[in-house]
Amino acid sequence: MNIRDLKYVMAVAETGHFGKAAAQCFVSQPTLSGQIKKLEDELEITIFERTNRSVEITPVGEAILTHARSIMEQAGAIKQLAQAHRDPLAGPLRIGAIPTLSPYLMPLILVPLKKQLPQMKLILSEEMTDTLLERLHRHEIDAALLATTVEKQEFGTLPLFDEPFWVAYARDHTFYEKDQIRLRDLNNENLLLLAEGHCLADQAMDVCRVKERQTRGEMADLRASSLETLIQLVGAGYGITLVPALAMRGSWTTGSGVVAQPLAIASASRRVSLVFRHSFPRRAALQAFADVITDNLPNTVTLAGNRKRAAKKKRRKS
Amino acid sequence: MNIRDLKYVMAVAETGHFGKAAAQCFVSQPTLSGQIKKLEDELEITIFERTNRSVEITPVGEAILTHARSIMEQAGAIKQLAQAHRDPLAGPLRIGAIPTLSPYLMPLILVPLKKQLPQMKLILSEEMTDTLLERLHRHEIDAALLATTVEKQEFGTLPLFDEPFWVAYARDHTFYEKDQIRLRDLNNENLLLLAEGHCLADQAMDVCRVKERQTRGEMADLRASSLETLIQLVGAGYGITLVPALAMRGSWTTGSGVVAQPLAIASASRRVSLVFRHSFPRRAALQAFADVITDNLPNTVTLAGNRKRAAKKKRRKS
DNA sequence: GTTGAATAATTGCTTTTTCCTATGGTAGGT
């Protein structure tokens, strides 16, 4: 059986005429005749009772017609589905992001995204790097916003921007007097960290040249579960910490008694990238999404690699 | 698009493996690969995201799968429908019969029919010859039991049996004394007829060698609308009439004051046939139906042409 | 780091199916 054959049957049933049905299907009359006959032979039934003068559908044929119509509907639905999804920008894009990035980056891009790619729908999730990679592997998300380099061949990477670390300390801390804070200034401080698994914790230790078990001070075992909590600990005088630049736009920056300033350390930044499966088919959607991000970043971060900051005014006019 | 292709897609989705899917569909892996690719090209979408290691269906693919499953179901339904109707004896047979035959023949055959062809369903209608032929032409019935020969090329005929006419008269009629009633005996009688359109009326006139307008006696304009009414008129002494042999089994034969006996006229019979469209596909069903009729007739009628009366006792044993 | 196993894609060729043009045959109408 064949969808085409069913279309032929429907045409004959509709027109009551093999010739007209053939024309309607853009084939020759013998072709249509043959296909109908083939189908009848295959099913071992007579669908049309025909004489030279008339074509009448049999009761069985009538019953078949009902199902044939349903099949044509479903086939049409498939084509429409394909049509709708053909624009790779359309359809939901499942994005995961790390917790030290997501709450600060998303507010920056959601509104412009709506404007620039209205047909794109985002499904966001917020998890730590390892979890995101696992979910990416399992096709549960389509791409992940990470701040670590990923080596696995399975994945590809779209570098977005470099995000400097700032040092955060309580207003009454001695750092408040300094113009520049250098690496050696950090060495004597109690570096507060996020919980294990957060890449920010590793990166902070990396910048400060400490190893996992060397965390100093009485709060060595105290690790915050979120960046906001971490800031509160800093404000309470438990120590200092490093925060990514975009987090400076968080609500905590005003009236929390915590001050932050850039570090005078060149390497003190993390590269944020969009990581995806190489096999993911909608590369264009990812690229468009990445472009929206890089187009809408504040100057506190540096665009990565070959990216240029877009001329925003010009874009708005067009 | 093609039902086969959808089956391939479903197999891949099910197994997550092109090779296994191919085996499941009894084709080679390259064949299946090629067809999937063709379908993807045709729809301009990616249905499966594949690496050497894994095959994952895309969201679009998943959506398509739903419709594909529905299509497969409908296709299966069509095959089942065909299967059910493949036995040409099965399925309803729409039979029309003339009013002077139907009420007397049907009681004889309905029970044996149920026994011999339990899968056959009859839809009966009772109308006069012309109406039946008209309905046959319009495909409203599949065959007609008639007592007239039909010339139209459109129709075919299956002769069944010859049914003699008997003469019916009131018990106090002079015929009651006669052993044999011949043509000349009829000539002086008032021949009562059925209403116009009934073939029996024409045939009775034919047998008695009278023409339409020559009907004799005071009741020339009185024509009965049914055979039962006709008999009542005979019983009331309005005249005589001819009745077909099978009608002798009717309820009127006892206690109505009407007597019937065979005519001593060789040609005084009508041939009952099954008439059908040449284009009607289920010839076997008609033949089987005809066989049931001829197998279950009383000896008052003579089987037509090449038909033999079945050995009933033997048949019952087997 | 090289080899091996697994697996989908590609290639080249064969078989099957579909399609078209031309022709045949039949029933109805003029």
Next chain:
DNA sequence: ACCTACCATAGGAAAAAGCAATTATTCAAC
């Protein structure tokens, strides 16, 4: 008696689907 309208058939060309063998890639194991 011819003409017309119509579906069926025949023969050959084109397209599609199929297969076996090979290639390419990636993961895993030694």
